[in-house]
Every structure is written in structure tokens, then in C-alpha cells.
Amino acid sequence: MKIVTGAMAGTTMPALSSYVGRLERDVEQASHQPYRDDQPAYDEGMQTLWRELAEIVQAIRANDMTRKHYPDLLG
Incomplete structure (x- = not known):
């Protein structure tokens, strides 16, 4: 996933924020898509x-994102 890779490589808070903002927009779009196989699991x-x-x-x-923390949060 290019966005996550970019976020992981981000060296500044603004760069990380930009990637996370893009990820939020993508998740917003994806959250409105139907999933035929198991919609309840998808929604969850x-x-x-x-x-x-x-x-x-x-x-x-909070300006509290360090390399130690965000790799775990970004998966």
C-alpha cells in the first residue's frame, strides 16, 4: 500500500499528516462500498x-508520533 509506505517513510509531522489525510479519504470512500460476501464483517x-x-x-x-509508535498503528 503506497500510502502506508509513504507514511512510514515520512520524516516530518506535516508529511505524515498528509499521508494519513489521504488514507482517511480513501477509507471514507471504501467504507461506502458494498461488500457482497460478508457485509457485517466488512462494516466491522x-x-x-x-x-x-x-x-x-x-x-x-498532539505532535506525539514517533517512529517507535506509528509503525504499530499503521500496521
Whole structure:
């Protein structure tokens, strides 16, 4: 995933913030897509992803994203 790779390589908070913003937009789009095989599982997974993104955004806003923390959050 190019966005995650870019975020992982980001050396500044603005760069990381930019990648995370793009990821948020992509997740927003994906969360509105139907998934025929197991919609409830898909919806649950999207909610989990939103919660994890919210943690990342909160850390960015607090200027508390270090290389030690964000690789785990970004997966």
C-alpha cells in the first residue's frame, strides 16, 4: 500500500499528516462500498480501521508520533 509506505517513510509531522489525510479519504470512500460476501464483517472491519485512524490523527495533533509508535498503528 503506497500510502502506508509513504507514511512510514515520512520524516516530518506535516508529511505524515498528509499521508494519513489521504488514507482517511480513501477509507471514507471504501467504507461506502458494498461488500457482497460478508457485509457485517466488512462494516466491522471498517469501524476498526476508523478507530485506529482516529488514534493516529489524535497523536499527530498532539505532535506525539514517533517512529517507535506509528509503525504499530499503521500496521
